[in-house]
Amino acid sequence: MKKKVHNDSIKNLLSSVVKNAPYGMIAIDNCDQIVLVNDQAVSLLKLDVNPNELNDLVIFDQIKHVEQLYFKLTQNSENQHQDFNLDALQFDDKFINIRGRKIVEGYIVIIEDITRDKEMEMVALNSMLEGQELERRRIAKEIHDGIGPSLSTIRLLLENISSENNRMDNTKFTGQMSEILDMIDSITGDIRDISHQLMPKILLDFGIIPALENLVNRINRAERIKIIFYHSILSERFPELIELGLYRICQELINNAVKHSLATEVQVQLVEHPDSLILMVEDNGNGFDKTSIMKENPGVGLINVESRTNAFGGNFILDTAISKGVTATIEIPLEK
Ligand SMILES: Nc1ncnc2c1ncn2[C@@H]1O[C@H](COP(=O)(O)OP(=O)(O)OP(=O)(O)O)[C@@H](O)[C@H]1O
Ligand SMILES: [Mg+2]
Missing domain, CATH: 3.30.450.20 (PAS domain)
Structure with missing residues (x-):
């Protein structure tokens, strides 16, 4: 009793x-x-x-x-x-x-x-800004080093044609013109590549599923690692920022599996729930010890995944241990 x-x-x-x-x-x-x-x-x-x-x-x-x-x-x-x-x-x-x-x-x-939470938020935000800054610098470099010199060469060729005016023989003229046309084609290609890095066209035009399929197919063509993509998406489109965010997160997680994991297979799943989207990226590689990596080798990639997820009010869970592979789960709430 x-x-x-x-x-x-x-x-x-x-x-x-x-x-x-x-x-x-x-x-x-x-x-x-x-x-x-x-x-x-x-x-x-x-x-x-x-x-x-x-x-x-x-x-x-x-x-x-x-x-x-x-x-x-x-x-x-x-x-x-x-x-x-x-x-x-x-x-x-x-x-x-x-x-x-x-x-x-x-x-x-x-x-x-909540001082510690606030400090972590600041670190995540700073890392995201640093990440954006790096991306801007990379794009600026590509424009400067790739497109800049090509335009200068085109200018030189055109100057030459105009200074020689009628004295230039036909073969030389045709040769220089075709060189100019080739360079313009190559600049057009470079501009397309840079703008695709900023916002992949397929993502803008067709949405997250075709964009992810395209990303996965491109990596599978290299035949080093097999990426399997499943989804249960019924809605045609989601807000543009969520689509871009999920695409970037997926790119980073797959890239990490390719770079660090020695995995043979990566499963990517995107599931639509009534009020959220869940992305899961799981590899069968060597995994890692979260605590020691955070101290020894904290990259920007995972911090960016976390801050992108937080920016949507979502949750990011990284489940991993040495020899256990990596499973990353991202839940993004959807406003209905
Ligand atoms: N899928 C994975 N398998 C094994 N180790 C991983 C995996 N993902 C991340 N890691 C480990 O976690 C570390 C941090 O990853 P993170 O993406 O933050 O940085 P990074 O990839 O090294 O550099 P970057 O800033 O270019 O992304 C990696 O250096 C790696 O040691
Ligand atoms: Mg990374």
Whole structure:
């Protein structure tokens, strides 16, 4: 038979839960007096309160220095305590989330330290910007080194033709003209390649499925690794940015499998759910140890995959271990 737990034991249990909670907690009664506060709250909000000597302190006097919280709580006191959220508040040298929740005999304030999440977001954003910067530099280089010299040569040839004017014999003239035409063709090709790198034409014209099929077929033609692509897409098109994002993510993950994994096979799956798209890229290669790679060899590719996914409010899960291959799952929510 279960024993009835004594009231004091429940109180002790509750205060131990509050004491050991992974976030700061302050319980306040209907007269706005603090009835319970833990060390985490004292430290995060820099309170001048001893959790053991509350003596029914009024909350407002203690949190004047956290202006937004003070404002919310005074406003809240007049409105009979509504729930409230203060997100990513910058206080002291930290970022904190503060939630106010109504409970039976008052309300409870929960303070969560999100400084680390914010720092990670900044790192991801910086890496994405760095990635974009690298891509811009690469394209600028291709335009400068590839198209620039060809145009200068065409200019030289045309100058020559115009200076020799009628003195140039027919064979020489035809030869130089055909050289110019060849160079114009090659520039047209270069421009097409560069613009395809910016936004593949097939993706613009026909959408994500033909674009991925095309990407996979191109790699399969090299016959070093077999890429198998399945999909269950019924919608004709998705927002252009999501299509481009998924295409770039897929390109990076396949490229990683080709470059690093020694895999013989990569499975790519794109599945449409009513409110999301799920991309899964799985290789049967040598996998890697996430913790040590992050320290020793953090590339830009995976960080970009993560920040692209985050930009769509999605989730990126990378499941891998040495000799276990790599499975990357990306879920992107769809607005209906
Ligand atoms: N499919 C994979 N199989 C085995 N190792 C992988 C795989 N994908 C990534 N890795 C490991 O993780 C590291 C980080 O990958 P990431 O894509 O971020 O950078 P990278 O490919 O080295 O460089 P880049 O910035 O050009 O993408 C790689 O260097 C590699 O060691
Ligand atoms: Mg990479």
